[in-house]
Amino acid sequence: MTATVPPGRPTGPASPADRVELTPGATPGDPRFVNEDLLPVPLAGRRWTTYNFAALWVGMAHNIPSWMLASGLVALGMDWKQAVLTIALANVVVLFPMLLTGHAGPKYGIPFPVLARASFGLRGANLPALVRAGVACAWFGIQTWIGGQGVFVLLDKAFGGGWADVPRVGGQPWTLWLCFVLFWALELAIIYRGMEALRRFENWAAPFVIVGALVLLGWVAAKAGGLGPLLDQPSKLGWGADFWPVFFPALMGMIAFWATLSLNIPDFTRFGAGQRSQVLGQSLGLPTTMTLFALLSVLVTSGSQAVYGAPVWDPVALAAKTDNVFGLLFALVTVLVATLSVNIAANVVSPAYDLANLAPRLIDFRTGALITGVVGVLVMPWKLTATPELYIFTWLGLVGGLLGTVAGILIADYWLVRRTVLDLAGLYRADGPYWYRRGWNPAAVLAFAVGGVLAVGGSHSAPGTGPFPEDGLIPVLKPLSDYGWAVGLAAALLLYTALMKRGGAGRRSARSS
Numbered sequence: 001m002t003a004t005v006p007p008g009r010p011t012g013p014a015s016p017a018d019r020v021e022l023t024p025g026a027t028p029g030d031p032r033f034v035n036e037d038l039l040p041v042p043l044a045g046r047r048w049t050t051y052n053f054a055a056l057w058v059g060m061a062h063n064i065p066s067w068m069l070a071s072g073l074v075a076l077g078m079d080w081k082q083a084v085l086t087i088a089l090a091n092v093v094v095l096f097p098m099l100l101t102g103h104a105g106p107k108y109g110i111p112f113p114v115l116a117r118a119s120f121g122l123r124g125a126n127l128p129a130l131v132r133a134g135v136a137c138a139w140f141g142i143q144t145w146i147g148g149q150g151v152f153v154l155l156d157k158a159f160g161g162g163w164a165d166v167p168r169v170g171g172q173p174w175t176l177w178l179c180f181v182l183f184w185a186l187e188l189a190i191i192y193r194g195m196e197a198l199r200r201f202e203n204w205a206a207p208f209v210i211v212g213a214l215v216l217l218g219w220v221a222a223k224a225g226g227l228g229p230l231l232d233q234p235s236k237l238g239w240g241a242d243f244w245p246v247f248f249p250a251l252m253g254m255i256a257f258w259a260t261l262s263l264n265i266p267d268f269t270r271f272g273a274g275q276r277s278q279v280l281g282q283s284l285g286l287p288t289t290m291t292l293f294a295l296l297s298v299l300v301t302s303g304s305q306a307v308y309g310a311p312v313w314d315p316v317a318l319a320a321k322t323d324n325v326f327g328l329l330f331a332l333v334t335v336l337v338a339t340l341s342v343n344i345a346a347n348v349v350s351p352a353y354d355l356a357n358l359a360p361r362l363i364d365f366r367t368g369a370l371i372t373g374v375v376g377v378l379v380m381p382w383k384l385t386a387t388p389e390l391y392i393f394t395w396l397g398l399v400g401g402l403l404g405t406v407a408g409i410l411i412a413d414y415w416l417v418r419r420t421v422l423d424l425a426g427l428y429r430a431d432g433p434y435w436y437r438r439g440w441n442p443a444a445v446l447a448f449a450v451g452g453v454l455a456v457g458g459s460h461s462a463p464g465t466g467p468f469p470e471d472g473l474i475p476v477l478k479p480l481s482d483y484g485w486a487v488g489l490a491a492a493l494l495l496y497t498a499l500m501k502r503g504g505a506g507r508r509s510a511r512s513s
Contacts, residue, residue, distance in 0.1 A: 042334025053281020123439025401484030455488030
């Protein structure tokens with residue numbers, strides 16, 4: 001059970017540019033840690049190109065929640081230039097951990113939970129994997145509910161309002177439940193066909209959604225006779241002392257929007273044809289797309305203000321204002337494709353692998369995807385979205401701080417401790433270098449605990465809006481709470497590196513590779 005490099009290359013320690021795979025016939029056989037979906041992707045299967053990765057990000061970035069990000073910043077008092085700048089900077093920042101953790105994918109062909117074994121241990125990897133899976137399952141349910149609502153609103157408009165004039169079940173029209181269930185089933189049908197089906201779907205979904213957004217801009221600009229007064233509105237904060245206390249927490253919030261993907265991006269890059277493909281694809285796809293999408297949302301909303309007298313930030317609500325049947329159908333398909341694109345890639349792939357890592361003998365990728373779908377319903381997303389202060393911004397924000405802590409540990413272990421050199425077969429063996437103490441690495445657990453406390457220990461809520469004390473769970477840490485992702489990442493990275501260097505673990509791992 002040894003690792004090898006492609007024919008014709010040196011067989012010594014792998015350089016960062018090399019792509020490593022298991023020797024043919026040397027598949028690790030411990031069923032506690034191995035199944036087909038967790039094994040490294042063979043070199044022949046690593047063929048995602050720059051376009052595939054860029055299309056993946058275009059498809060994920062173009063969705064209803066990301067369209068409305070700029071509206072939240074404008075509501076905080078920023079003007080459109082400040083809002084777009086904040087979103088652009090946040091996505092440049094989050095791109096760096098994305099590329100760092102994504103490096104292991106093309107090189108070793110392994111998904112996120114297997115990469116986490118190097119730092120947390122073969123059993124300990126379930127800790128970050130289940131935290132990540134829990135967030136993804138909740139977001140899957142929320143995005144599915146939002147997508148179902150979008151379909152419902154547009155169909156209601158197409159049927160002249162009769163779509164909603166039906167008996168109610170659980171406080172909602174039964175037709176809304178029907179849209180939700182059909183949307184849910186369509187998502188699982190696509191992902192059940194595997195990652196290759198996802199790649200093909202994202203390839204055509206990305207340009208389609210871009211065209212849909214541009215059509216919406218053209219439509220509202222034509223009705224407005226040009227863009228409206230929103231672009232002329234001055235910032236309520238200025239660029240002085242009032243701006244910075246809002247800017248930094250807002251920046252962390254925008255970073256947190258994709259911080260989850262900075263962990264499990266190896267789930268996708270493991271199919272990459274090489275480092276160039278994933279680096280260029282992500283660099284071209286993420287920051288540029290999110291910035292242009294934010295700018296597009298501002299322009300469209302500005303036009304809506306000129307036409308309707310008030311800004312309409314929700315693209316579904318705006319599209320529903322047309323009386324053109326073809327326009328409604330086009331908007332309906334665009335909403336379907338956009339929401340399917342982000343939800344399948346961002347919120348199903350990760351928990352499918354994470355759950356497979358928990359019990360490889362019982363759960364494969366497809367079974368994990370089905371479990372994700374069921375959990376996404378059981379969390380009752382219609383209630384999550386009804387009380388965003390308590391559930392989305394509090395709970396998901398809390399877990400977001402913990403995810404930053406995990407990212408810090410992964411980056412520290414892979415880049416600073418091991419210098420990108422892993423014992424590939426050892427990631428699947430209880431007698432390998434990543435067994436630590438009964439499958440758990442105490443250094444990673446301690447770094448996770450300390451980084452997590454620093455990241456979320458100061459969590460606080462305004463009176464009546466959340467579960468935390470107004471002064472914070474740990475009052476002395478309250479000033480750190482608005483920077484949870486960055487605090488968790490930096491603290492865990494530094495502590496984990498110090499603990500592992502002190503124990504010489506990195507040198508032992510390099511010798512065993």
